[in-house]
Amino acid sequence: xxxxxxxxxxxxxxxxxxxxLVGGALVLSVAAIAAVLPDTARQRVLSLTxxxxxxSxxxxxxxxxxxxxxxxxxxxxxxxxxxxxxxxxxxxxxxxHLRVEHAENDYLELLVEGGVAGGxxxxxxxxxVFRVGWRSIGGEYDRLTRAVRAAAMAAIATLLVxxxxxxxxxxxxxxxxxxxxxxxxxxxxxxxx
Numbered sequence: 001x002x003x004x005x006x007x008x009x010x011x012x013x014x015x016x017x018x019x020x021l022v023g024g025a026l027v028l029s030v031a032a033i034a035a036v037l038p039d040t041a042r043q044r045v046l047s048l049t050x051x052x053x054x055x056s057x058x059x060x061x062x063x064x065x066x067x068x069x070x071x072x073x074x075x076x077x078x079x080x081x082x083x084x085x086x087x088x089x090x091x092x093x094x095x096x097h098l099r100v101e102h103a104e105n106d107y108l109e110l111l112v113e114g115g116v117a118g119g120x121x122x123x124x125x126x127x128x129v130f131r132v133g134w135r136s137i138g139g140e141y142d143r144l145t146r147a148v149r150a151a152a153m154a155a156i157a158t159l160l161v162x163x164x165x166x167x168x169x170x171x172x173x174x175x176x177x178x179x180x181x182x183x184x185x186x187x188x189x190x191x192x193x
Contacts, residue, residue, distance in 0.1 A: 060104045060165075062094025067103040071112040078115030087112075102170055106163030109170070129156070133185035140189045152184040 034042070070079065070091040079087040085101045092100065103109035111119045133153050140146040159178050162168045169175055 059095060063100055063104050064108060066091050066093055066100075067105075067108050067112050071108070071115075074115060076115045077117050078111065078113045081113045081118070084109055084113055102167035104167060105165065106167055106169045109167060126160070129182050129186055133182075136186060136189050142190055145190055149185055149187075152181040155181050156185060 066088060067084075070084075070088055073079070073091070084103060085099065088100055103112060107119075110122060114122070130153070133149065133156075137146055137149045137153070140149060156178065159168060159174065159181075169178060
């Protein structure tokens with residue numbers, strides 16, 4: 001009985017240690033990203049909090065609120081892919097007479113257009129790309145190919161972060177880049193010589 005109690009405490013200590021490690025890594029990552037962000041990007045992110053003088057944050061937050069209202073009208077399957085621009089007007093309370101074409105957030109627009117079902121399917125796809133990509137990096141023998149795969153994964157992560165503040169993946173050239181990077185990341189590892 002004493003051994004299993006010790007094992008339980010050791011397991012809890014490992015879990016707490018792991019959580020602290022992940023939390024610390026997140027804090028360091030946010031600090032590192034903030035340190036290397038160009039000033040224009042930093043101002044754009046700060047506009048969401050009202051800290052900067054840029055006014056696009058208020059517009060973006062208003063569009064997000066309207067998008068949530070639109071998404072709530074059909075939460076399971078969404079309003080249909082490619083219909084955001086036409087479906088929003090009855091729910092629009094911001095941007096006056098301007099026609100809003102995108103939600104200014106790839107994830108929110110995906111949830112509005114595809115609902116929870118579309119969000120789950122694309123979330124599963126993203127999970128599989130990262131899982132297979134990391135396994136391909138770990139199984140790669142050639143250093144250069146491993147570095148290219150790691151760079152592709154970093155670029156994919158960057159595009160996904162950018163999508164939280166813009167409609168980045170609604171631009172065809174960016175989607176093509178995203179697909180090419182995904183192909184590099186998940187290609188089977190090369191065989192050892």
